[in-house]
Amino acid sequence: MKIALFSDIHANLPALEACFESIEEQKPDAIYCLGDLVGYNIWPNEVINAIRQRGIPTIAGNYDFGIGRMSNECGCAYKTEPEKDMGNISISFTNSIVKDEERNYLRTLPAHIQVEYQLNNDSFFLLMVHGSPRKINEYLFEDRDEKSMMRIMETSRADVMLFGHTHKPYHRIFEYLKEEKVCYRHAINIGSVGKPKDGNPQGCYAILTISDDSSILDKDSIQVDFIRVDYDVEKAAKAIEECELPNEYANMLRRGF
Numbered sequence: 001m002k003i004a005l006f007s008d009i010h011a012n013l014p015a016l017e018a019c020f021e022s023i024e025e026q027k028p029d030a031i032y033c034l035g036d037l038v039g040y041n042i043w044p045n046e047v048i049n050a051i052r053q054r055g056i057p058t059i060a061g062n063y064d065f066g067i068g069r070m071s072n073e074c075g076c077a078y079k080t081e082p083e084k085d086m087g088n089i090s091i092s093f094t095n096s097i098v099k100d101e102e103r104n105y106l107r108t109l110p111a112h113i114q115v116e117y118q119l120n121n122d123s124f125f126l127l128m129v130h131g132s133p134r135k136i137n138e139y140l141f142e143d144r145d146e147k148s149m150m151r152i153m154e155t156s157r158a159d160v161m162l163f164g165h166t167h168k169p170y171h172r173i174f175e176y177l178k179e180e181k182v183c184y185r186h187a188i189n190i191g192s193v194g195k196p197k198d199g200n201p202q203g204c205y206a207i208l209t210i211s212d213d214s215s216i217l218d219k220d221s222i223q224v225d226f227i228r229v230d231y232d233v234e235k236a237a238k239a240i241e242e243c244e245l246p247n248e249y250a251n252m253l254r255r256g257f
């Protein structure tokens with residue numbers, strides 16, 4: 001089974017459209033969206049409806065949670081006063097253009113999606129979250145302490161934990177003992193479609209491949225591929241520059257940061 005997962009579109013419709021074209025080429029068996037549909041660009045309604053029209057199971061990101069409740073707080077961890085000021089403009093702008101029906105959709109998105117596979121006479125749990133199972137806006141960066149990551153995954157019964165929020169893709173594998181057998185857990189950040197922060201302006205999504213012999217006992221029995229997608233970055237950047245959003249958000253798209 002091939003599963004396509006994408007996240008953190010942030011109202012970047014050109015990036016999402018290119019992502020969908022790429023996903024169609026992959027011919028996945030299932031598609032999931034891990035949230036943050038809105039914020040930082042001019043197409044929140046269009047992005048929401050593109051996902052709704054395709055019937056893609058979607059969870060709430062921190063930005064979706066705030067805008068869904070017409071809050072002036074998105075749960076973003078801005079570190080400096082200029083970042084906070086820009087963020088406030090983005091929240092206000094997004095709240096001003098999101099329509100009622102689309103806002104209601106955001107408000108009712110689930111927090112988590114868990115999928116259980118019963119392979120090899122054992123259960124195999126996939127958990128999809130936005131930030132972490134504990135908090136919608138918790139950042140799980142790649143250098144997170146292994147004990148902390150294992151504790152989070154063990155508490156939530158996740159053999160494979162899939163998430164976004166940091167906008168930086170990675171795949172980490174953790175080894176542990178269960179009934180004197182060596183087992184493995186996978187933590188997979190699927191990156192960002194519409195606002196990458198890893199220095200690469202291309203959109204990013206992930207393909208997770210599970211076979212009929214996938215098992216927690218074999219670390220190589222699931223495959224993760226990060227797919228980078230070209231899109232019209234200038235169209236998305238100029239849309240920002242032509243509205244009331246800060247121009248720095250346009251420069252971030254161009255730099256992939």
